Amino acid sequence: MKPTQSTLNPTLKMKSTKGSIRKDLVAYLIISPWLIGFLGLVIGPMIASLYFSFTNYDMLSPASWVGLENYKNVLVNDPRFVQSLKVTLIFVFVSTPLKLVFALLLAMLFNTGRKGTGLFTTIYYIPSIIGGSVAIAVVWRQLFGREGAINSLFASVGLDGLNWLGDPTYALTILIILVVWQFGSPLIIFLAGLRQIPLELYEAASVDGASSLTRFFRITLPMLTPVIFFNLIMQTIGAFMTFTQAFLITKGGPMDATNFYAVYLYETAFEYLRMGYASAMAWILLVIIGVITLILFATSKYWVHYEGGNK
C-alpha cells in the first residue's frame, strides 16, 4: 500500500525515481478511459455551457456575448420558468418522501427473513431498472389513457373514467405515481442498512418490554438515519432532473401542468434553439439543487445519528 500512496501524492513526485515514474504512468493509463471521459464529456461541456450561458447562441450562428442578460431574463421575465420551477418543486417534495416511505416499508417487510423475500426484492427492483425507459412511458400512457386499463377498471364497477393525462389537475399526480413506483434502488439500500442494525439492540428492548412500534421509533429509525439521509439526497437530486417520463407521457402538457424544469430546458435548447438561455437555466438549476442539498445537510445534524458519534 505505501508505495502506491506515494506515487499518487504529487508533492512526492519530484523525488520519484525512474521506476516510480513508470508506476505513475501505469496508474494514469489505468484510469485514462475514465479520465478522458470525465474531461471530455463532463468538464469540457460544463465549461462550454458556462460560457454559452453568457451568450446569445442558437447553434446555427456564432455565439455573441450578452453578459448576464440570459440570467436576468430567466429570473425576471419568464413566467414559464416560474411555472416549471413550481411544478418541479411540487413534484420533488411530494414524490421523494412518498418514495422513501414505500421503500422503507417494503424493506422492513423483506427484512423479516421469510421465504421468498429474495424473489420479491428482485420483483420490486425491476421497475427501477426499466422505469425510466421509453417502453414504460408508453405503457403508462396506455394504462391511463381515456380507453386505458384504469378507466376500463372504473367502468367495470360502474364509475365514469377520467381523463388522467389530458386533465391539468391529474396529469402531475399520474407522473408522481409513476416515479414513486420506482422505489427499487432506495429499497435495496434500506435493506442493506436494516441488516447493519445489531440484533442485540432489539433483544435488549424486547426484554425491557418495548412494543414493536417503540422498537421501530427508538431503534430502527434512529439507526437508519444515515441511510435515510443518503437516500433523501440522492432521490431529491434525481427528482429535480426528471425528464423522460414527463417528456414522453405528457410532453410537459396539458397547459404546462407537467412542464418540469428539465423538459422546459430541453424545449428551449433543442426546439427553439436558444442554447445560451438554456445554458443559463441549467446553471440556475445547479444552484437551486446545490442550495437545497446544503439545506438538507444543515438539517442533518439535528436528525441524523451516526454510530459512535456525539449524538
Added chain:
Amino acid sequence: MRKNRNGVLIATVVLCTLMIGGCQTGSSGDGGNDDDVLRVAWWGGQERHTMTLEMIQLFEKKHPDITVEPEYTAWDNYWERLTTQAAGSNLPDVVQMDNSKLNEYISRSLIKDLSPFIDDGIIDLSNVDDAYQDINTVDNAVYGISLGSNALGVVYNQELFDEHGIELEDGYTYEDLKEKMRELGAAVGDGFYGYDLSSEFELFTVFARQSGESVFNEAGDGLGYTDETLIAFFQFVTEMLEEDLSPPHEITMEYIEGGESTIAGGLTGMGLIASNQIIGQQALTEEELSLSPLPALDGGVEGNWIRPSMSFSVTEHTNQEENAAVFIDFVTNDPEANEILQGERGVPISSEIRTHLEGKVSEEVEKTFGYLEFMAENSAPADPLPPPGESEVRGAFLRIIESVKYGQTSPEDATTQFRSEAESIIN
C-alpha cells in the same frame, strides 16, 4: 509482479488505441465532408424511408461515379440532428428542408443559392411552373428545389357524407361548416363529433389571410394580423367545442399523440390537413376519404396557397455541389425515380412527371393531383417566409389555444397574451 504490471500497461495502451481508433472511425463514418460521398438527409416515416432508399439505389446505378450516403430520421430528431451538425460545420450535402425552417438556415448563410445550377441546366426546371418555386426564391436566389407541392385542404370521410346525404358545396363558409356538422352529428348519433379541431395554427394562418391579413408582417419583424381577427378565430374554436361539433381537446390530443386520427377512429368526419397527408390518413381507415377546399370566410378573400410540402437544399458545408445538383435534378425529372417515390412527398412539380405518373399512382395520390389542379385556379400568392423563431411562436400559439379550448382563458385575454408573447419572441 513486474511482469504483471507490464501486462496491464500493454493492455491499457491497446485499450486506449482502440478507443481513439474507434472514435476516429466513428467520425469519418459520420461522413466528414472531405470525402467523395454525397450525404443526403431527410425526415419521414417508414414508407418514405423505403421508397427514398430504393430511389437512391436507382440513382447510384445511373450515376456510378457518385456514392450516396443516406441519413434519415423522424421529424423530431431530424432538426436536433441538423442543428448539431450545423454547429459542428458538418451538415450533410443535401438536406430536406421545411418552409418554416428555411429562413433560419438562409439567415445564417447555411444553404447555397442554386440558381447557377439552374442557369447551367444541371437542374432542369423547364417543365416547372414558377409558382411551385415561389417560396424557395428569395431576392432572385433559389434556396431549395421543391420535392412536391401541397396545399392545406380538408380531408373528409366520403362514405359517411354520402350515406347521410351531406355535401360541402364549393364556397361553403365557416357557418355552413357548423351547420353541416350539426346535421352530420344528429344523423350519426352519440359519440360522434364532426370536425377534427387540430392543426389550429395552420387554420389560423388561413383565417388571417382570408381576412386580408397575415400572421407575420411583410418584413418578418412583427405580427401582421389585427386582434379582432384572432378573437373571431378563438370564438369559432370555442363555439365548435361548446356545441360538441369537435371532440374535447384532450381526446383530440390523445389521438394525435398516439399517432392515430379521429377521422379514421370514427369520432369525426373531417379535418384540416396538408393535402399529401391524405395518403397517411387513408392508410388508417377502410372508408374512402376525399379532399375538399377549406371553408371560406363570409365577406373575406381567398386565403389558401400552394407551397412546397418540403424541398431539397444544398448546404454551405458541401464540397460537391455539382453532384448535389445532379442528384436534385434526378429527383425532380427522372420518371423512374418518381415512379418509386409515388408522389408521397407532394405533387411533383414537373408537369412532365405529373403526366407520366397518371394511372401509375394510388387513388389517394391521384386525389392530391386533382386537388392541386383545383388549387392552381383557386389560391392566393404565398406569404413571405416566416421569420426565424416561427417554431417558438407556433409553440406559444398552441399553448394559448389549449387554454382557450379548456375554457380557462377568454378569446380576448388569449389574444392579448399571444400578441405579447409572440412579439417578445420575434424581437
